[in-house]
Amino acid sequence: MAIETLFIANRGEIAVRIIRAAQSxxxxxxxxxxxxxxxxxxxxxxxxxxxxxxxxxxxxxxxxPAVVAAAKDAGADAxxxxxxxxxxxxxxxxxxxDAGMIFVGPKAETIERMGDKVAARIAAKEADVPTVPGSDGxxxxxxxxxxADEIGYPVMIKAAAGGGGRGIRIAQDAAELSRLAxxxxxxxxxxxxxxxxxxxxxxxNPRHIEVxxxxxxxxxxxxxxxxxxxxxxxxxxxxxxxxxxxxxxxTREAMCNAAVALAEAVNYRGAGTIEYLYDAAADEFxxxxxxxxxxxxxxxxxxxxxLDLVAxxxxxxxxxxxxxxxxxxxxxxxxIEVRLNAEDPLMQFLPFPGKVASLxxxxxxxxxxxxxxxxxxxxPPFYDSLLGKMIVHAPTREAAIDLMxxxxxxxxxxxxxxxxxxxxxxxxxxxxxxxxxxxQWLEPWLDAGNLTATDAA
Amino acid sequence: xxxxxxxxxxxFYHKPDPNSAPFKSAGDAVTVGDTIGLIEVMKTFIEVKAExxxxxxxxxxxxxxxxxxxxxxxxxx
Numbered sequence: 001m002a003i004e005t006l007f008i009a010n011r012g013e014i015a016v017r018i019i020r021a022a023q024s025x026x027x028x029x030x031x032x033x034x035x036x037x038x039x040x041x042x043x044x045x046x047x048x049x050x051x052x053x054x055x056x057x058x059x060x061x062x063x064x065p066a067v068v069a070a071a072k073d074a075g076a077d078a079x080x081x082x083x084x085x086x087x088x089x090x091x092x093x094x095x096x097x098d099a100g101m102i103f104v105g106p107k108a109e110t111i112e113r114m115g116d117k118v119a120a121r122i123a124a125k126e127a128d129v130p131t132v133p134g135s136d137g138x139x140x141x142x143x144x145x146x147x148a149d150e151i152g153y154p155v156m157i158k159a160a161a162g163g164g165g166r167g168i169r170i171a172q173d174a175a176e177l178s179r180l181a182x183x184x185x186x187x188x189x190x191x192x193x194x195x196x197x198x199x200x201x202x203x204x205n206p207r208h209i210e211v212x213x214x215x216x217x218x219x220x221x222x223x224x225x226x227x228x229x230x231x232x233x234x235x236x237x238x239x240x241x242x243x244x245x246x247x248x249x250x251t252r253e254a255m256c257n258a259a260v261a262l263a264e265a266v267n268y269r270g271a272g273t274i275e276y277l278y279d280a281a282a283d284e285f286x287x288x289x290x291x292x293x294x295x296x297x298x299x300x301x302x303x304x305x306x307l308d309l310v311a312x313x314x315x316x317x318x319x320x321x322x323x324x325x326x327x328x329x330x331x332x333x334x335x336i337e338v339r340l341n342a343e344d345p346l347m348q349f350l351p352f353p354g355k356v357a358s359l360x361x362x363x364x365x366x367x368x369x370x371x372x373x374x375x376x377x378x379x380p381p382f383y384d385s386l387l388g389k390m391i392v393h394a395p396t397r398e399a400a401i402d403l404m405x406x407x408x409x410x411x412x413x414x415x416x417x418x419x420x421x422x423x424x425x426x427x428x429x430x431x432x433x434x435x436x437x438x439x440q441w442l443e444p445w446l447d448a449g450n451l452t453a454t455d456a457a
Numbered sequence: 458x459x460x461x462x463x464x465x466x467x468x469f470y471h472k473p474d475p476n477s478a479p480f481k482s483a484g485d486a487v488t489v490g491d492t493i494g495l496i497e498v499m500k501t502f503i504e505v506k507a508e509x510x511x512x513x514x515x516x517x518x519x520x521x522x523x524x525x526x527x528x529x530x531x532x533x534x
């Protein structure tokens with residue numbers, strides 16, 4: 001059953017992105033919005049819009065009964081959750097389907113299984129995907145000490161139900177592990193209502209590389225190559241690339257094939273991402289988690305493959321088999337995405353929402369700006385600070401970095417502070433140019449004063 | 458009377474967390490730099506600090522409500 005009316009249960013740039021993909025397929029769109037978002041671009045672009053509650057996300061975008069009822073009342077036959085909010089909430093996926101609509105994403109059971117880190121790790125092992133050496137699932141404090149002795153220190157203690165870096169402790173030796181494990185258990189219990197812990201070896205200075213996959217829900221899946229997401233601040237990605245650079249061909253192939261194997265093993269439906277840590281020195285990669293949604297950085301994959309991943313999600317959700325075969329998916333050139341946040345990078349990244357006084361967006365070959373801005377728009381302070389994503393595509397990585405720098409210099413967003421100065425400084429940095437960085441690189445680089453008002457001017 | 462105004466738009470909170478007491482109550486002494494509330498802006502919590510000394514009168518903006526930059530949050534005597 002092809003989708004006729006799509007309800008968009010999200011906001012910001014991803015809502016705009018989904019509306020455009022739906023429109024390209026001739027699908028009618030109904031946009032959800034909170035009282036604080038009545039003026040947002042997606043509301044203006046959609047065929048219809050429905051208020052789902054007050055400004056706080058807990059009372060609007062995260063209110064499952066309100067969102068499902070709004071979609072049902074609007075006559076939608078499918079719901080796209082975007083990313084964040086309810087995108088990886090199994091109860092929401094189930095509620096949408098129980099109400100007789102299609103959830104654009106995997107089945108609720110798949111979200112549940114891959115959302116539990118221990119269950120996801122077991123699924124990866126069963127599909128022969130390499131995992132970080134660690135415990136086989138939840139463990140007691142005594143077992144933790146035994147396993148840590150086997151795999152070697154330092155080890156990371158993680159909450160089974162965790163996320164966003166909460167409930168994580170690193171122990172350098174057995175004494176530290178004995179002291180930290182009860183703390184981690186208490187924090188996990190308080191934060192997630194589940195004190196389950198597991199243990200992993202710490203990979204020193206890893207890169208974060210992830211593979212985009214598409215599955216049809218019946219056991220067939222393809223990959224769309226990988227993305228390099230190692231430039232992170234507070235575990236949030238700030239600059240992403242495709243493909244990953246300097247990766248041996250055999251390693252790339254193994255990573256992509258392992259991702260497909262896992263997607264097929266769980267009968268994955270829709271677009272998903274398999275995240276790996278990559279130890280460049282040892283040329284080893286390890287599965288860390290699967291994201292069961294479209295991601296912020298999907299455009300870099302679209303630039304190198306020429307695919308429209310959101311349109312493909314909609315086709316698959318509408319019941320089509322995989323719209324592309326593996327041999328039709330090619331990788332051309334190099335793409336980079338930077339996240340432009342309403343923050344002042346020169347003032348400890350203090351959020352800086354304001355009114356868009358002026359807007360001038362560079363256009364040209366290999367440029368794409370995914371955003372939800374227009375002149376006169378007041379950015380609401382109630383949600384995250386992502387304003388948009390500048391994406392460039394060029395024949396080589398070096399040319400892509402040059403193009404990003406030129407493009408950002410020409411981009412004008414008046415009335416707000418944005419993270420553009422950070423990205424200009426990164427584009428000019430010899431370490432970034434050489435691809436000589438990892439997930440622990442950006443924060444010390446900032447602490448060392450590499451970003452100053454003088455550079456940014 | 459001295460007004461304490463919001464430096465940013467966001468959601469104003471009287472308490473450090475839902476289960477704690479408010480930062481200040483009527484009659485409390487306020488010294489420069491005292492935290493009188495929190496503003497949540499784009500998922501970040503910013504402390505609102507007193508820029509003058511005095512005696513706390515009361516909150517003007519209700520707890521956990523949206524405020525704009527420049528709105529009066531509280532008054533001091």
